[in-house]
Amino acid sequence: MSRFVPSLQLLPRVLAGEVPAIARLLSRAEAGLPECREALARAYERAGKAHVIGITGVPGSGKSTLVAVLVARLRGAGHKVGIIAVDPSSPWSGGSIMGDRIRMSDLASDQGVFIRSMATRGAVGGVARATLDAVDVLDAAGFQDVIVETVGVGQDEVEIAHASHTTVVVSAPGLGDDVQAIKAGILEIADVHVVSKCDRPDAGRTLADLEAMLALGSSLAARPEWQPPVVATSSVTGAGVEDLAAALARHKAHLDGSEAGRLRARRIAEFRILKHAEDLLRRRFRERHAGRVDALADRLLARRISPHAAGEELLDGAATGS
Amino acid sequence: MSRFVPSLQLLPRVLAGEVPAIARLLSRAEAGLPECREALARAYERAGKAHVIGITGVPGSGKSTLVAVLVARLRGAGHKVGIIAVDPSSPWSGGSIMGDRIRMSDLASDQGVFIRSMATRGAVGGVARATLDAVDVLDAAGFQDVIVETVGVGQDEVEIAHASHTTVVVSAPGLGDDVQAIKAGILEIADVHVVSKCDRPDAGRTLADLEAMLALGSSLAARPEWQPPVVATSSVTGAGVEDLAAALARHKAHLDGSEAGRLRARRIAEFRILKHAEDLLRRRFRERHAGRVDALADRLLARRISPHAAGEELLDGAATGS
Numbered sequence: 001m002s003r004f005v006p007s008l009q010l011l012p013r014v015l016a017g018e019v020p021a022i023a024r025l026l027s028r029a030e031a032g033l034p035e036c037r038e039a040l041a042r043a044y045e046r047a048g049k050a051h052v053i054g055i056t057g058v059p060g061s062g063k064s065t066l067v068a069v070l071v072a073r074l075r076g077a078g079h080k081v082g083i084i085a086v087d088p089s090s091p092w093s094g095g096s097i098m099g100d101r102i103r104m105s106d107l108a109s110d111q112g113v114f115i116r117s118m119a120t121r122g123a124v125g126g127v128a129r130a131t132l133d134a135v136d137v138l139d140a141a142g143f144q145d146v147i148v149e150t151v152g153v154g155q156d157e158v159e160i161a162h163a164s165h166t167t168v169v170v171s172a173p174g175l176g177d178d179v180q181a182i183k184a185g186i187l188e189i190a191d192v193h194v195v196s197k198c199d200r201p202d203a204g205r206t207l208a209d210l211e212a213m214l215a216l217g218s219s220l221a222a223r224p225e226w227q228p229p230v231v232a233t234s235s236v237t238g239a240g241v242e243d244l245a246a247a248l249a250r251h252k253a254h255l256d257g258s259e260a261g262r263l264r265a266r267r268i269a270e271f272r273i274l275k276h277a278e279d280l281l282r283r284r285f286r287e288r289h290a291g292r293v294d295a296l297a298d299r300l301l302a303r304r305i306s307p308h309a310a311g312e313e314l315l316d317g318a319a320t321g322s
Numbered sequence: 323m324s325r326f327v328p329s330l331q332l333l334p335r336v337l338a339g340e341v342p343a344i345a346r347l348l349s350r351a352e353a354g355l356p357e358c359r360e361a362l363a364r365a366y367e368r369a370g371k372a373h374v375i376g377i378t379g380v381p382g383s384g385k386s387t388l389v390a391v392l393v394a395r396l397r398g399a400g401h402k403v404g405i406i407a408v409d410p411s412s413p414w415s416g417g418s419i420m421g422d423r424i425r426m427s428d429l430a431s432d433q434g435v436f437i438r439s440m441a442t443r444g445a446v447g448g449v450a451r452a453t454l455d456a457v458d459v460l461d462a463a464g465f466q467d468v469i470v471e472t473v474g475v476g477q478d479e480v481e482i483a484h485a486s487h488t489t490v491v492v493s494a495p496g497l498g499d500d501v502q503a504i505k506a507g508i509l510e511i512a513d514v515h516v517v518s519k520c521d522r523p524d525a526g527r528t529l530a531d532l533e534a535m536l537a538l539g540s541s542l543a544a545r546p547e548w549q550p551p552v553v554a555t556s557s558v559t560g561a562g563v564e565d566l567a568a569a570l571a572r573h574k575a576h577l578d579g580s581e582a583g584r585l586r587a588r589r590i591a592e593f594r595i596l597k598h599a600e601d602l603l604r605r606r607f608r609e610r611h612a613g614r615v616d617a618l619a620d621r622l623l624a625r626r627i628s629p630h631a632a633g634e635e636l637l638d639g640a641a642t643g644s
Binding site: 058136303310312314 | 478479602
């Protein structure tokens, strides 16, 4: 369609917050094009100002609707907000949520909101690597809040939501037992808990159950400096959205300049380094070492080498480039 | 509790199918203990006979109940069956499913059935690596069928279900829109489709919708040699279980000795090599390179290096062991 503009040439427009330039750079980052690496490195240098908020919850917890309501609230405070949705069930790729009440097109036509839906499968390289590169770009482009929404099932997906400054775990009334069981596994990563759909009559029970689970857990958890609050919200009545915004601001203030914030940043940095190394490993596996991989696979299929030993040979060869 | 028996010493008992020995070796494999690597390599040499069946579906699709019914059917044919559940919502770790109808304890007390629930988070190393090592052990121990059940959400979880000889994707009536949207993303990996809960009045609609989606997709898919069948089952009435067992046997026969089977085995082998290499990378990252990681994280946090360049340094250093 349009002429190919090198990523480094796009960068000034990205840093100025121009949406078309941002969209193009993000597409290249998601595709893992080597051409955009230098631009991503420059964006990373400029990043570090945004509040990165991970929002996760099981399917049906209403997290996309919550995100929409939260974004409207943050926009009201004058913030530019970026949204990266890593969720095959997310409605962000088009259409409306909550019928006529909140139309995605309202947000999508707002120049202060940038929405990006990331593929969870088939992405070149890991989705964690690609998502966090996208966070850098939006951060460097001047978005004060960057929201990363992931489905709260799956190892990668949960880790991505946790690789943020503030992680919000969304629960909701009326979900099945098996979904509730999945939920139990992600509660521990929450800095802020939300129980959504609190206009429903059965929400009180969900709130009470959550409080009980947290009371059990808090005797074990050694986080005296931050007790994750529980916020009850309703996207229908708008209840709790102010409380959620306040809880996010309080958690951000808790991290700013503190030891907790320093440890959090370090954990995210280590996660990113590992994810980039894994991405490179996969890439070299596919691109540079096709012949070696074939030979290793042959030996593995003939049961002349174990999977572990084959993995070791691959890793050692992938790095030296032999 | 009991004396530590080296894994190589356990191996003859594992190969003889002794359940306590199998359980101990699997625990060590899951923990990624270097001590058990040689035993796993020997188990891998002996493996390759079992039919590995991946069963996946969104939460609420009734896949655990389906597995229980299928296992009862396979046991009726005299097969020893291993089950590895990679699903935080799986009931296999205890309790009953379907109330009194099928009690896990019935299967659990059957020496011809081995059930293992794998942690999806917090496992040392990747869950894909650990799960496929466990498949080898059960295969080498003489289980004719090894069923790997995963929740059909999450990149790793879906890939694990697909790293099998026959992948079954379970759909069900009565699930929410967002769950259905997730389902759409996993249909493409199915060798056999199951629509469970077909005793429900709304099951006909689910079946029709699935057939319509598949008809759309099949014009694009280039798999003339195998058209994934759709099997309607009910764990309440037992309907369709024979059809499912027949479809599994037919797909196994389709792979045996064919080019399709050869390509499938090669894809699984390549996946395993990559997952072992990733596992090693993570391990070396944590264990051998703590100092290097600290230094890289410091530089990353100071924005003196990009995440990509830090990942590259880690990968190259991890392999050479420097």
